[in-house]
Amino acid sequence: MSTIVRDYTIPANDFTIAGEASSSVRKILSQLGVSPDVVKRTSIAMYEAEINAVIHGNGGMAHVEIDKNKIYIRISDEGPGIADLNLAMQEGYSTAPDSIREMGFGAGMGLSNIKKNADVLDIETEINKGTIVNITVFFKRE
Amino acid sequence: MTVKELAQMLGYKIINKSDSINKKVTGVYACDLLSHAMAKVNEGDVWITVHTNLNVIAVASLTNCACVMIPENIDIEDQTVERANEKGVALLSCSKSSALICYEILSALKDMR
Numbered sequence: 445m446s447t448i449v450r451d452y453t454i455p456a457n458d459f460t461i462a463g464e465a466s467s468s469v470r471k472i473l474s475q476l477g478v479s480p481d482v483v484k485r486t487s488i489a490m491y492e493a494e495i496n497a498v499i500h501g502n503g504g505m506a507h508v509e510i511d512k513n514k515i516y517i518r519i520s521d522e523g524p525g526i527a528d529l530n531l532a533m534q535e536g537y538s539t540a541p542d543s544i545r546e547m548g549f550g551a552g553m554g555l556s557n558i559k560k561n562a563d564v565l566d567i568e569t570e571i572n573k574g575t576i577v578n579i580t581v582f583f584k585r586e
Numbered sequence: 587m588t589v590k591e592l593a594q595m596l597g598y599k600i601i602n603k604s605d606s607i608n609k610k611v612t613g614v615y616a617c618d619l620l621s622h623a624m625a626k627v628n629e630g631d632v633w634i635t636v637h638t639n640l641n642v643i644a645v646a647s648l649t650n651c652a653c654v655m656i657p658e659n660i661d662i663e664d665q666t667v668e669r670a671n672e673k674g675v676a677l678l679s680c681s682k683s684s685a686l687i688c689y690e691i692l693s694a695l696k697d698m699r
């Protein structure tokens with residue numbers, strides 16, 4: 445199988461489109477016959493990163509590469525960056541404003557959901573430059 | 587017991603048409619924090635939430651829950667019903683509180699055993 449590459453734009457603060465990139469990737473993986481558990485883990489991790497870019501990062505981009513053994517997802521934004529990544533990773537920590545909390549976000553669980561569901565998670569972030577979330581999920585666990 | 591059978595038995599309103607009403611119900615989970623629900627809702631759960639925005643449909647489809655239940659006759663946004671149709675997510679509603687719905691569904695599931 446050759447590598448499948450997809451790129452998506454993630455618009456800022458638009459909840460009619462938020463989640464569509466992950467939804468599209470979920471469909472591709474299902475069609476490829478990837479196991480339901482892997483599809484679920486991948487799409488949850490990607491959704492959380494996508495929503496974070498929408499809410500916290502002023503929107504951004506998703507880049508996806510799927511090969512025989514794994515899926516690699518890069519969600520990047522040029523938002524404010526994360527000042528203290530260790531703190532942000534803690535369950536319950538959230539800076540989501542009230543308007544966002546009213547929709548049900550802001551539990552401070554997104555990053556930990558990504559960590560739990562990804563096989564490899566690497567977050568690069570710089571204040572006032574932006575954030576890049578790199579997620580890899582293997583189709584078969586070693 | 588399927589979503590449809592559960593709805594008929596307990597008098598819940600089925601909001602939209604989807605194949606998911608034939609999904610099997612195996613549990614119930616109530617939570618209004620979306621990322622928390624994302625982590626905890628199991629496949630086959632009736633997920634109860636007071637939110638009716640589009641993000642609810644994303645969480646429902648990613649977790650493969652049996653259906654979404656909106657309690658206390660809360661109005662459901664039109665675009666959410668449309669999105670539910672697109673994604674094949676079953677939406678239910680009723681006048682009861684989340685707590686009472688949990689009790690009813692757990693009792694019904696227990697009686698099945």
Ligand SMILES: Nc1ncnc2c1ncn2[C@@H]1O[C@H](COP(=O)(O)OP(=O)(O)OP(=O)(O)O)[C@@H](O)[C@H]1O
Pocket residue numbers: 492496497499500501521523524525526532533537538539540548549550551552553554555556575620621622
């Ligand atoms: N892309 C990003 N850019 C800037 N800050 C971010 C980004 N992603 C996460 N953060 C920061 O990390 C915090 C924790 O993120 P996390 O996803 O765990 O929780 P949340 O988005 O606030 O709420 P939830 O995901 O539970 O709805 C956020 O509140 C925000 O301060």
Ligand SMILES: [Mg+2]
Pocket residue numbers: 492495496553554555621
């Ligand atoms: Mg988040």
